[in-house]
Structure formats: structure tokens, C-alpha cells
Amino acid sequence: MVRFFVSAEELMGEDAFLTGENAQHAKVLRLKAGETVLLCDGEGREALCQITQAEGGQWRLQVMERRKSQSEAAVAVSVYMAYPKGDKLEHVIQKATELGAREIVAFPSARCVSRPDEKSLKKKLERWQKIAAAAAEQSGRGVIPRVVTLGSYREALQRAAQADKALLFYENEQAVTLKMALSADGYESVSLLTGPEGGLEEAEVAQAREAGIQVCTLGKRILRCETAPLCALSAVMYHTGEF
């Protein structure tokens, strides 16, 4: 079924409309009156709608059934990633969205080579959020993951630690595996933290422990900074019964 993201307000009435890019898209797809489409508000609510008007550039829909999104993961996973070089963050935002992350949080750490300055940040954040929205649409998500940027490593630790389970991956950790970390008790939210190209500094890892974050390994092979969060996210989704 064709899906469109609209604002939460647009989803509230008995009728709904496709405008702007949605209308363009509907035109390209040659949708017709009588067909059924899915409207999503990007926050987990959706409505099955029937097209009642598809002429004169007007796309009018009638809401038939409201429901909770069917495609969201049971556990809310936040991917915390230290700013990587180049366009790797864009890659991670796209892939983490497909894989079901609830949010992607970028933060600076000691060995980050690049971090956006205040001036460029607003534009970049808009761009990143658009990437998340496009990936959410393509992968059939009911929630558009929020892209968040934080100003300091300390802030990232504090925010990440608020999840039921907060994990940091460190290449020098050998004893605690992700499996051990995930096996204990029930949890509804998980934070996954990974470092930049050069890795996290030992002092930073110690700081994370102090903040109540569990340090664990992703195995014997060194993963690139853009591979680690997606590997961990895939494993968490697998562990929590998504597939």
C-alpha cells in the first residue's frame, strides 16, 4: 500500500488531503478515487484512507480506520554516534532508520576530526532529518527517527544513561559481550554509543562507566566507526525479537 507522511494535525480530521510533495507523488503514481492509501504522522499513528477526490490537482481522502503503526520495533533504540568524517553520519542515519532506530544522536568526542560549527549545524540538521524522513518512508516506518545533535560528550553520556539500558562499544573491552549486556532483565529503551574514527579515549570510556553506562565488545574484529553502530543495532533488533 502507498504511504504518505503528513503532520499530526492533518491526520486529525475525518477528511485528509495530499498536498505539496505528497500530491506530486500521488500524481506520479496515478492514484485514483476509490484506492486505499496509508497516512502516517511520523510519530507512530497512522490512518487507512480512501481517496475520494483525485481530480483538478486536489487529493481528498476519507479516513477509514485509525491505528497504531504496525512496523515499529518493540524496543526504542537510540544510536549515539561521535561525529565521523565526511558523509558517514548521513549513511548511518539512513541505515539506522531502516533498521528501526528511534533516534540518532550525534555528539563530539576527543578524537573527532570534524564537527559542524554552530553556523552550519542548523542546515545540516535539516538535511539529516530529511534523510531520516526519506529512509523512514522507503522502509515503511511509522515513526520518523529524530536526529539530535549534542554539544558535548558529557551531555551525550547523561542523555544516553537515561535509557533502561545504556551500552558503549569499546575495542579494548574483551570480557563483556553485547549478548551478556542484553541478556539481563526487561528493558524498553536502549542507548548504543560508539566512537569516531580514532576510537574513544580511555578516559572517555572511564567517564562513561561513571555515568552508569555499560562497556562492551562487538567482537574480535575492528569495525569502522560507521559499521559498529549498525552492527550493534542489528544485533539488538535481532535479540529483541524483531526478526
Next chain:
Amino acid sequence: MVRFFVSAEELMGEDAFLTGENAQHAKVLRLKAGETVLLCDGEGREALCQITQAEGGQWRLQVMERRKSQSEAAVAVSVYMAYPKGDKLEHVIQKATELGAREIVAFPSARCVSRPDEKSLKKKLERWQKIAAAAAEQSGRGVIPRVVTLGSYREALQRAAQADKALLFYENEQAVTLKMALSADGYESVSLLTGPEGGLEEAEVAQAREAGIQVCTLGKRILRCETAPLCALSAVMYHTGEF
């Protein structure tokens, strides 16, 4: 420890040498006599060596200890991917190598938009194998995964089915999860098959079943063709105790 890939022959004597790119690399790293390095033959054997000469462009090493590679996965996973568009195969080769795959096998399927012609294949295969070698080195692998190309979908099914466990991921499968497929009995080798951008055709999925390949789901969200194999590979590595 610094690691270098050499040929199996070069690893056989009591002395070894760094030549070509390895010598270049050693020079850049300013390695000195007395330092210890690791030589790997890319097939799972390695040797701890001490540098005995580091002058005049000659890099001579003495083998101190031979051992099996410590960084290989317990289960040999083959990633079978239908030819995707653009440079996505290169991406998957790099990432699958980091994640521990034993080989990456590319094959054509009905909805593949592009597939290399005979003429360009040799060059491309060389390039792909180089990507695997570079990723193996960077991630600390003891084995350089082999990149294999097959001429037909049927051939891919037959080859994949020879593994202890052969799985194909299909977006319309809902009943059998990867977890169910992995939970049964012991296995030492696993094949993971995924389709191209447009997915596999129903007839192709039926053909896979006939070949003895189990069809399963990667969850409710539609993964891009380059995301699916890496997600599945991460989950298999997680399941088999790698992290």
C-alpha cells in the same frame, strides 16, 4: 600490533621479508629493528615476527611464533548478494569483510538492473578482491574473504545450498524469522542470500525452496538491498557468539 598480509609461501621460511606495498607501509610507520609485527597469509595462518633488519630499504623479519589466526569467526558465513546497482556491491564487500564473512558471492537474478559483462568482469573482480583485502587488513582479519561471481541464479542456489544452513531473506515471508532458522542444531557454515533492488521474484523464491534453502524474514521494515545482507550477517555473528 602492526599486521601485514604476505603470501602463504612467504610465511613458510624462518625468515620473512616485507616487500612492495608492505615495505612502503613499514617505512611510513617508521618501524625499527627489534619491533614485533604480525604476518598473515590471508588464509587463517599467521606468524609473530621480530624485525631483524630495517635499513637500506630491506625489511627482514625473523619468525618467532606460528599460530592460527585469532580473529576469525567460529562459523563460516557466505554472503550471497544479487548484483545491485552502482557501487553498492563494493560497500557490501567492505562491510561484510569487517563483520567477518568468509566469502562474498555475487550473482544475477531476474530483477537485477545491472550485471557486469564478461569483458569487464575480470577487472571488477580484481577490484572487489582488493577491497576485501584492504578491509581484512584494516579490521584485523586473518582471512581475506574470497569474492566470487556466478553466472546464474540457479548456480547461486546450488552453491549456497551446500552450506550446513542456507537461508534466503524475502520481504513477503512473515512466519519464519531468522531466529527460528538459526535456533535449530549445530552448523559450521551458513549461506545468506538476498535479492537486488526490486527484490526477488516469487518464482525465484520457490526455486530456492526447492533447492533446499530456507526462506525467512528480516522483520517488518523493508531493508535496502545493501542493508539486508549486513543486517543478517551481524545477527548471525551475534547469534553464534562472536560478541
